[in-house]
Amino acid sequence: MSDRLPGIRPRQNILLRLDGFARYSFPAAATVLLLLLGAAPLGLPGQAQLLVATSLACVFFWSLFRPSSMAPPQVFLIGLLVDLLGFAPIGVNVLSLLSTHGVAMLWRRFLTRQGFFLVWLAFVVVAMGAALMQWLMTCVLVLALLPPWPVLFQAALAGGLYPLLAVLLTRAHQSLGQADGT
Amino acid sequence: MIRLSIPVRQALSKLTLPVLMAAAFGLMLLGKADALLAERARMAVSDALAPIYGVLAAPLSSVRATIDNMQHMLTLFSDNARLREENERLRKWQAVAMTLDAENALLKANLRWVPDPTPSYVTSRVVADAGGVYARAVLLSLGPNHGIMKGQIALDDRGLVGRVTEVGTRSARVLLLTDINSRIPVVMEQSRARAMLVGTNGPRPRLLHWPEGVQPAEGERIVTSAEANAFPAGLPVGTVRFTASNVPEVQPEARLDRLEVVRLFDYGLRGALAPESPNRAAERRR
Numbered sequence: 001m002s003d004r005l006p007g008i009r010p011r012q013n014i015l016l017r018l019d020g021f022a023r024y025s026f027p028a029a030a031t032v033l034l035l036l037l038g039a040a041p042l043g044l045p046g047q048a049q050l051l052v053a054t055s056l057a058c059v060f061f062w063s064l065f066r067p068s069s070m071a072p073p074q075v076f077l078i079g080l081l082v083d084l085l086g087f088a089p090i091g092v093n094v095l096s097l098l099s100t101h102g103v104a105m106l107w108r109r110f111l112t113r114q115g116f117f118l119v120w121l122a123f124v125v126v127a128m129g130a131a132l133m134q135w136l137m138t139c140v141l142v143l144a145l146l147p148p149w150p151v152l153f154q155a156a157l158a159g160g161l162y163p164l165l166a167v168l169l170t171r172a173h174q175s176l177g178q179a180d181g182t
Numbered sequence: 183m184i185r186l187s188i189p190v191r192q193a194l195s196k197l198t199l200p201v202l203m204a205a206a207f208g209l210m211l212l213g214k215a216d217a218l219l220a221e222r223a224r225m226a227v228s229d230a231l232a233p234i235y236g237v238l239a240a241p242l243s244s245v246r247a248t249i250d251n252m253q254h255m256l257t258l259f260s261d262n263a264r265l266r267e268e269n270e271r272l273r274k275w276q277a278v279a280m281t282l283d284a285e286n287a288l289l290k291a292n293l294r295w296v297p298d299p300t301p302s303y304v305t306s307r308v309v310a311d312a313g314g315v316y317a318r319a320v321l322l323s324l325g326p327n328h329g330i331m332k333g334q335i336a337l338d339d340r341g342l343v344g345r346v347t348e349v350g351t352r353s354a355r356v357l358l359l360t361d362i363n364s365r366i367p368v369v370m371e372q373s374r375a376r377a378m379l380v381g382t383n384g385p386r387p388r389l390l391h392w393p394e395g396v397q398p399a400e401g402e403r404i405v406t407s408a409e410a411n412a413f414p415a416g417l418p419v420g421t422v423r424f425t426a427s428n429v430p431e432v433q434p435e436a437r438l439d440r441l442e443v444v445r446l447f448d449y450g451l452r453g454a455l456a457p458e459s460p461n462r463a464a465e466r467r468r
Contacts, residue, residue: 088317
C-alpha cells in the first residue's frame with residue numbers, strides 16, 4: 001500500500017503496521033459488526049429490512065469516501081453475510097451490494113465534491129434500484145411473483161436510515177484520517 | 183507480496199468488480215442447484231452466532247419486559263376491569279370443562295380407550311429473527327446433543343408456531359406458519375371441514391381449499407389435521423377472521439411477533455416434510 005506514495009515517512013514498525021491495518025479494515029469490520037448486531041433479537045418491527053438497509057447504507061458510504069477499504073472483495077463478503085443471516089436465496093444481496101458499490105464508484109468523482117443533500121438523494125436512487133433488483137432476482141430464483149412492498153419498504157427505510165448512519169460514519173471517517181493511503 | 187507493474191495492477195483492480203459480480207451470479211446458481219450446500223453454510227453461520235445471541239437474548243428480553251410493564255401501567259384500570267369480566271366468564275367455562283373432563287374420563291373408561299402416547303418435547307429459547315425480506319423464520323439456540331430433527335413441530339404456550347426446517351449442531355431454524363412457503367393442513371373445529379392454511383408473509387395466513395358447501399365462520403377455531411401425516415390432529419392454530427374484502431384469514435393463536443421460548447415436539451411423524459428454503463419449496467411446487 002504505502003509504496004505508492006512518495007515522501008519521507010517513519011520506518012515501518014509493527015505498531016505502525018498494526019495501526020495502519022486497523023484503520024484500513026475499520027469500515028468493513030464495523031459494517032460486519034453492525035450487521036451482526038442488527039440480526040440480534042431486538043424485536044424491532046421490520047428488522048429484516050433494517051439489516052439489508054444498513055448494509056446498503058454502509059457499503060454506499062464507504063465506497064464513496066474510502067473506496068480502498070471497501071473494495072469489491074469486502075463488499076462481496078458483506079453481501080454473503082447478509083444472505084446467510086437471512087433466508088433469502090443466496091447471492092441476491094451479494095449482487096445488489098456489488099452493484100451499489102459499482103454505482104458509487106462511477107459517481108464518486110462527482111458526488112464526493114457535493115454537499116450532503118445530493119449524496120443522500122443519490123443514495124435514495126441507488127437504494128431504490130437495489131431494492132428493485134433484489135425483488136426481481138428473488139422472483140426469478142423462487143419462480144413466483146412476490147409482492148414488491150417489502151423491498152419498497154426496505155428502500156424507504158434505507159433512505160431514512162442514511163442521514164443517521166452518515167453522521168456516525170462521517171465522524172468515523174474523519175477520525176480515521178488519511179492513514180490508509182487513499 | 184508479488185510486485186506488479188502499475189498498469190497491470192490497475193487492470194486487475196478494474197477487473198475485480200465484474201469478476202465478483204459474475205461470482206455472485208454463480209453463487210445464485212450454486213445455491214439454486216445445491217440447496218443443501220446453501221443450507222449448510224447458513225447453519226454454520228447460525229451455529230457460530232447462536233451462543234452469542236443466546237447471551238444477548240436475556241438482557242434484551244428484560245429490557246423489552248420493562249417497556250411492556252410501563253405500557254401496562256398506563257392501561258391498568260381498563261385492563262383490570264376487562265380481566266375481572268373475563269375471569270367471571272372463564273369461571274363458568276371452568277365448571278363446564280371440569281364436568282366434561284369427568285364425563286370424558288368416564289366414557290373412556292367404559293370404552294377401553296387406549297390413550298395417545300404423550301409426545302416428548304424440548305424447550306428452547308428463540309435467539310433471533312432468522313427471516314429475511316421474503317421469509318418468516320426464527321433461530322433457536324440449542325445444546326450440543328439436542329436430538330432435534332427436521333419436521334418437528336414448534337408450539338409456544340398458546341398454539342402452533344411452525345416446523346423445524348434446518349438443524350445445525352447448536353441451532354435450529356423454525357419456519358413460521360406465516361411464511362409464504364408454509365402449507366399446513368387444518369380442520370375447522372365446528373364444521374370439521376378440512377382446509378389448507380397458506381402463509382402470505384403477512385401477520386395472518388390465509389385459509390384456502392375448503393370443501394364446497396362449507397363456509398368458514400368468523401371466530402371459528404382452527405386446529406391442525408393429521409392429513410399428510412405431518413402434524414398430529416388437534417393442535418390449536420388460530421381463529422378465523424374475515425378481511426374487508428371477505429377473504430378468510432387466520433389470526434394465529436401463538437404470539438409470533440414476540441416469540442421467546444418455544445417447545446419442539448417429536449410426534450414421530452415423518453410425512454410431508456417442511457419446506458427447507460424458498461428455493462427448494464419452489465422446486466417442489468413445480
